[in-house]
């Protein structure tokens with residue numbers, strides 16, 4: 001098979017935005033020096049380039065200030081910085097069963113250290129039930145942590161509504177933007193978000209190994225740095241600097257990654273809303289095509305409101321094994337998906353697909369409508385074969 005159809009953009013976007021590889025190579029071949037650790041001009045030039053990427057990210061999410069944008073290796077690290085940095089024994093945190101292990105596992109660790117973790121109710125389509133949230137947001141709730149979109153069901157959570165309630169009740173609101181940033185608008189100020197963690201390698205179309213964390217000043221003042229080390233600033237002190245971004249950026253940054261991400265952000269800005277709209281249309285097309293096949297022996301997970309979804313459509317094959325279907329989709333049709341539990345075991349329990357998991361199809365802006373049709377045709381052919389067996 002000479003051509004594959006990549007429908008695993010929820011794992012990482014492919015291809016990357018034009019210019020990402022060139023920007024990384026340019027930094028390594030022509031810049032290459034560290035920032036914050038040298039007083040020479042090349043170091044200042046590199047530092048200026050890094051600041052420009054912080055500015056772009058801050059503008060993208062309407063964050064408080066570019067200095068409040070801290071680079072991390074990905075969403076997982078950002079979420080750990082938030083959860084371990086904020087929560088203390090005796091604190092209570094609300095979350096949902098639709099979270100990725102990047103949230104669930106740190107919370108489980110914190111639970112063993114005396115943090116109370118409460119799960120908000122979700123429907124069997126992975127929709128958050130915000131009714132009753134106001135009553136649950138009691139004084140002892142230090143934070144609410146939620147994903148913007150589930151990486152299994154694709155369903156978007158009502159982030160703005162939850163953020164407004166958190167503001168009202170004085171709880172911090174922490175958001176996992178892994179499945180939305182770059183594809184779905186995120187506005188920290190309007191949505192009441194105090195801490196936003198995101199990877200650079202998914203919807204932002206940048207390279208792996210770089211991501212970020214954007215925090216409000218109020219949250220930053222409460223965060224204990226999870227990792228400490230050299231920052232190139234206040235070197236006389238044995239404590240982490242009190243100011244951002246240094247407080248949450250110990251050690252040498254992934255500079256090739258940051259420059260690659262900068263190029264991806266430039267591309268997204270150039271393309272504007274048109275690219276996002278295209279991705280949303282592709283996502284709806286994929287959802288419609290899979291929905292059409294429900295009578296043939298599959299169940300589409302997640303909400304039936306196709307305007308309230310990220311670019312993820314997961315299906316549970318009813319008469320055939322999900323693993324076998326994913327394997328045959330690749331081997332016989334070149335369609336690349338992700339099968340299993342997607343690092344989100346409680347999401348699968350909620351959706352009724354534990355322990356068998358599901359087959360996830362996910363689009364990116366470079367997917368084509370024809371590719372989706374080919375993938376849907378392949379699923380249909382395999383279902384027909386299974387029916388006639």
Ligand SMILES: Cc1ncc(COP(=O)(O)O)c(C=O)c1O
Pocket residue numbers: 010011073074075076077100102147149150151176178179199200211
């Ligand atoms: C919802 C969600 N949160 C967090 C992550 C973790 O992102 P990363 O692996 O880039 O740290 C992922 C990645 O799949 C995800 O889908």
